[in-house]
Amino acid sequence: MLFDIxxxxxxxDLFGREKEINLLKNSIKxxxxxxxxxxxxxxxxxxxxxxxxxxxxxxxxxxxELFNESGSIRENEVSIKILNELKKNVKLLxxxxxxxxxxxxxxxxxxxxxxxxxxxxxxRYKLNNILELINEIAFKTSSIFILAxxxxxxxxxxxxxxxxxxxxxxxxxxxxxxxxxxxxxxxxDDFIDIENPESPLFGRMLNDIKLDHFDRETxxxxxxxxxxxxxxxxxxxxxxxxxxTLDGIPGWLTYYGYNRAIRKIDNSGSINNVIEYSxxxxxxxxxxxxxxxxxxxxxxxxAIASGLNNWSSIKSYVxxxxxxxxxxxxxxxxxxxxxxxxxxxxxxxxxFEDPLLKLRFMSGGK
Ligand SMILES: Nc1ncnc2c1ncn2[C@@H]1O[C@H](COP(=O)(O)OP(=O)(O)OP(=O)(O)O)[C@@H](O)[C@H]1O
Ligand SMILES: [Mg+2]
Numbered sequence: 001m002l003f004d005i006x007x008x009x010x011x012x013d014l015f016g017r018e019k020e021i022n023l024l025k026n027s028i029k030x031x032x033x034x035x036x037x038x039x040x041x042x043x044x045x046x047x048x049x050x051x052x053x054x055x056x057x058x059x060x061x062x063x064x065e066l067f068n069e070s071g072s073i074r075e076n077e078v079s080i081k082i083l084n085e086l087k088k089n090v091k092l093l094x095x096x097x098x099x100x101x102x103x104x105x106x107x108x109x110x111x112x113x114x115x116x117x118x119x120x121x122x123x124r125y126k127l128n129n130i131l132e133l134i135n136e137i138a139f140k141t142s143s144i145f146i147l148a149x150x151x152x153x154x155x156x157x158x159x160x161x162x163x164x165x166x167x168x169x170x171x172x173x174x175x176x177x178x179x180x181x182x183x184x185x186x187x188x189d190d191f192i193d194i195e196n197p198e199s200p201l202f203g204r205m206l207n208d209i210k211l212d213h214f215d216r217e218t219x220x221x222x223x224x225x226x227x228x229x230x231x232x233x234x235x236x237x238x239x240x241x242x243x244x245t246l247d248g249i250p251g252w253l254t255y256y257g258y259n260r261a262i263r264k265i266d267n268s269g270s271i272n273n274v275i276e277y278s279x280x281x282x283x284x285x286x287x288x289x290x291x292x293x294x295x296x297x298x299x300x301x302x303a304i305a306s307g308l309n310n311w312s313s314i315k316s317y318v319x320x321x322x323x324x325x326x327x328x329x330x331x332x333x334x335x336x337x338x339x340x341x342x343x344x345x346x347x348x349x350x351x352f353e354d355p356l357l358k359l360r361f362m363s364g365g366k
Pocket of ligand 2: 045150
């Protein structure tokens with residue numbers, strides 16, 4: 001069902017992404033693939049749907065879930081996450097002849113009995129040992145194993161540790177192919193840092209896949225198809241008003257369709273629900289980022305939302321609202337908002353990536 005609000009896990013439910021599906025299927029034959037896309041464009045759905053459609057063994061781990069209060073990512077937690085995902089898939093992996101019983105039980109702390117894997121979580125597991133083992137099993141069974149790392153930009157908080165491991169895996173573990181995704185595009189680029197000679201991953205080849213917003217026509221067709229699937233008639237004016245407000249972000253379109261078709265809420269109520277819901281999510285997502293200088297960030301976002309799109313007009317607005325701000329500080333704040341994918345810059349003009357983010361700050365940021 002198109003209006004299912006959880007990530008899709010079947011390619012037949014993935015709308016308008018034929019090109020990206022094929023790109024990903026081909027790319028999986030290479031060691032490293034990166035999927036970029038701002039929030040709610042369907043990265044997790046693309047990953048899950050494509051990987052489910054193949055015979056290749058895989059696991060997906062979400063690094064966002066491991067990002068802890070102390071602002072770091074612990075290696076042992078990444079390792080245990082991988083082991084837990086393997087555990088969930090023991091049966092399936094064995095069906096795929098990915099026979100790892102003997103080998104995986106070589107790791108101290110792991111036992112396998114009758115498809116059941118026990119992990120002693122009081123032990124420490126080194127990530128490279130686990131990856132090495134997965135690679136070895138894949139090699140011995142003449143297969144490729146795919147490790148998909150969702151929201152991988154958070155690995156940056158582990159310093160160079162994770163990019164070192166990634167570079168080592170790229171060079172040495174030929175049967176382990178890695179896919180990483182990220183919604184904070186600048187942060188993910190900082191993590192990969194492929195063009196920097198000092199970066200561990202410097203010079204490696206990677207395939208990248210970019211998930212854009214749907215264009216107007218695709219958004220319209222997405223909603224039409226979703227309503228048709230549920231045998232619900234919705235007039236074109238309503239669909240167009242939703243497309244105008246939600247501007248091609250698949251996650252928002254899905255949530256609108258869900259409100260309209262499943263929860264049976266009227267058109268303006270459904271659009272309002274999306275706006276309300278987005279407001280909560282946006283506040284949560286942006287809140288952490290701007291907490292150290294909240295008033296200034298909010299003034300910047302308000303300025304851009306009100307249409308002040310060049311550097312000096314933003315600076316004047318922020319100064320009028322919050323007092324003097326130096327050019328350097330303004331630049332730091334703008335760079336951070338750009339890196340985290342909240343705003344974009346084109347020909348020296350700033351604007352929002354997501355129309356609902358703009359709406360959020362048009363009415364004032366409090
Ligand atoms: N191409 C698509 N076809 C159908 N539904 C989609 C599509 N893309 C996204 N969705 C729906 O939109 C919502 C967001 O998708 P998903 O969680 O995959 O995006 P994401 O980019 O991983 O988001 P986040 O950045 O929040 O992790 C989900 O409800 C999903 O079902
Ligand atoms: Mg996701």
